[in-house]
Amino acid sequence: MPAVAGWFTGEEDGFRLLGTRCQACASVFFPREDDHCRNPHCAGGVLEEVPLSRYGRVWSYTDSRYRPPSPYVSNPDLPWVPYTLIAVELEAERIVVLGQAAPGVTTADLAVGMEVEVIPGVLQKDPEAALTTLTTWNWRPRR
Amino acid sequence: MTTDVAVLGVGMHPWGKWGRSFVEYGTVAARAALTDAGVDWRDVGSIVGADTVRGGYPGYVAGATFARALGRQGARVTSVYAACASGAQAVAAARAQILAGLAEVVLVVGADAAPKGFFRPAGGDRPDDPDWLRFRLLGATNPAYFGLYARRRMAVHGDTPEDFARVKVKNAALGALNPYARYRNRITSEEVAASAVVADPLRLLDICATSDGGAALVLSSIAFAQRQGVARPVRIRSVSTVSPRFPNTELDMPDIATDSAVAVEPATEAFRASIARTAYEEAGLGPEDLSLAEVYDLSTAMELQWYEDLGLCADGEAAKLLREGATAPGGRIPVNTSGGLASFGEAVPAQAIAQLCELTWQLRGAAGERQVTGARAGITANQGLFGHGSAVVVVR
Numbered sequence: 084m085p086a087v088a089g090w091f092t093g094e095e096d097g098f099r100l101l102g103t104r105c106q107a108c109a110s111v112f113f114p115r116e117d118d119h120c121r122n123p124h125c126a127g128g129v130l131e132e133v134p135l136s137r138y139g140r141v142w143s144y145t146d147s148r149y150r151p152p153s154p155y156v157s158n159p160d161l162p163w164v165p166y167t168l169i170a171v172e173l174e175a176e177r178i179v180v181l182g183q184a185a186p187g188v189t190t191a192d193l194a195v196g197m198e199v200e201v202i203p204g205v206l207q208k209d210p211e212a213a214l215t216t217l218t219t220w221n222w223r224p225r226r
Numbered sequence: 227m228t229t230d231v232a233v234l235g236v237g238m239h240p241w242g243k244w245g246r247s248f249v250e251y252g253t254v255a256a257r258a259a260l261t262d263a264g265v266d267w268r269d270v271g272s273i274v275g276a277d278t279v280r281g282g283y284p285g286y287v288a289g290a291t292f293a294r295a296l297g298r299q300g301a302r303v304t305s306v307y308a309a310c311a312s313g314a315q316a317v318a319a320a321r322a323q324i325l326a327g328l329a330e331v332v333l334v335v336g337a338d339a340a341p342k343g344f345f346r347p348a349g350g351d352r353p354d355d356p357d358w359l360r361f362r363l364l365g366a367t368n369p370a371y372f373g374l375y376a377r378r379r380m381a382v383h384g385d386t387p388e389d390f391a392r393v394k395v396k397n398a399a400l401g402a403l404n405p406y407a408r409y410r411n412r413i414t415s416e417e418v419a420a421s422a423v424v425a426d427p428l429r430l431l432d433i434c435a436t437s438d439g440g441a442a443l444v445l446s447s448i449a450f451a452q453r454q455g456v457a458r459p460v461r462i463r464s465v466s467t468v469s470p471r472f473p474n475t476e477l478d479m480p481d482i483a484t485d486s487a488v489a490v491e492p493a494t495e496a497f498r499a500s501i502a503r504t505a506y507e508e509a510g511l512g513p514e515d516l517s518l519a520e521v522y523d524l525s526t527a528m529e530l531q532w533y534e535d536l537g538l539c540a541d542g543e544a545a546k547l548l549r550e551g552a553t554a555p556g557g558r559i560p561v562n563t564s565g566g567l568a569s570f571g572e573a574v575p576a577q578a579i580a581q582l583c584e585l586t587w588q589l590r591g592a593a594g595e596r597q598v599t600g601a602r603a604g605i606t607a608n609q610g611l612f613g614h615g616s617a618v619v620v621v622r
Contacts, residue, residue: 086362087353105489108489110488111486111488113482113486121472121485124489142374145376145426146373146425147365149367151361151366154361154362155365157365168373176486177475177488178483178484179475181364181483196381206363
């Protein structure tokens with residue numbers, strides 16, 4: 084099940100992040116804004132759900148060498164495996180979106196400006212409920 | 227009409243990991259500031275507390291808590307919370323009361339007992355809270371954001387990890403001279419390079435710790451200061467508490483994404499630069515008039531960013547400014563003479579107040595071995611989580 088409702092949709096090549104777009108001023112919001120357009124120059128329009136671009140360019144990247152505190156969920160009985168975080172600039176939306184990199188992607192594989200794509204990912208396997216796999220979005224270098 | 231208020235007294239509790247209550251740290255700092263000002267607590271008309279989120283009732287307790295600890299005497303009470311900018315907002319509230327004639331003397335207090343390790347959101351599931359979400363979905367700690375910013379500087383401006391280490395070396399040497407600092411030892415570039423990576427490219431010694439600490443100010447009208455016999459008080463000339471403008475195109479903590487710039491062209495001026503400009507404009511001076519600056523070096527790379535945002539040099543030239551020694555003691559514009567967060571670690575509600583303690587000592591000529599010769603004007607700068615600007619210009 085999705086780790087957060089309504090932020091992404093689809094499978095494999097059809098996987099996309101979901102934002103909202105103001106019909107009055109065309110501003111795009113991610114995470115989705117469903118209440119009111121946040122552009123102060125806009126009187127406010129209907130906010131419609133839109134898929135975000137599949138491809139973007141690396142704005143910056145880092146990694147997490149130490150286990151983050153809760154509410155991040157990880158199994159304290161297992162050794163900590165660092166993951167990479169990538170901030171990605173989407174040209175059409177003129178927005179930067181942060182996400183975890185796909186497993187196995189390290190900072191050594193990345194450079195600012197490199198093209199990446201969004202793919203489905205798994206946030207965690209909940210040790211308390213082995214049946215529940217929380218899904219999320221990942222970035223990885225474009226293939 | 228003057229918009230100056232006097233800094234009549236300053237006080238601090240040493241930073242560290244003491245394992246006691248934030249109330250004690252704040253009260254010690256408050257008593258020190260009152261003594262420094264020569265003011266009896268019973269004569270203080272207003273107290274402003276910068277909140278800690280770890281006092282049991284986040285956002286509700288600071289001002290009244292310190293008033294109770296000092297001995298309740300009926301003062302007007304205010305509490306503010308603006309994350310790292312809490313101290314600046316406390317000063318702004320106190321200053322407004324003085325300028326409006328609501329109080330002649332105001333005590334400003336901030337203190338914190340920090341957790342071990344990473345800052346994190348308070349407990350409970352809050353899927354509508356961006357701060358909770360960035361941890362839950364991404365494990366994006368504060369140092370992860372610092373790492374993103376540092377890598378971006380390396381790519382855009384050509385900064386190197388060696389440049390970042392130079393900031394730590396400079397600040398540690400100053401912290402060694404500050405009795406209130408938590409870390410009092412000099413650090414070498416080699417020691418920075420040998421410390422563990424926390425968030426690539428930043429290492430443990432690039433990133434500030436989380437600390438216990440407290441700081442306080444006694445602010446008053448200029449007339450009150452003169453009646454106290456202080457002919458030339460240190461003066462707060464401006465306080466900037468501005469917020470970002472849409473679209474904010476910097477990925478700011480705790481956000482998972484920036485605003486979109488599709489509909490509105492972003493301002494050419496970044497948020498942090500607007501914080502500084504507002505403070506300069508209100509004070510009627512510019513970066514060329516400064517003797518020194520205290521900036522928020524949450525990471526070593528972040529200090530370099532502030533050089534540019536404060537207008538101490540052009541965009542992309544911060545590392546050059548540092549290498550030239552301009553921001554070191556004896557340089558054109560020493561930065562973080564206190565030792566900075568590198569030497570203190572962060573005690574969130576106290577930190578912006580602590581920055582003002584350092585500027586006040588410097589402008590009085592009372593900063594001992596850290597003294598900047600002939601210091602006349604200084605600025606503090608930082609940015610609080612969720613979009614809180616914080617900058618204060620102090621002159622004498």
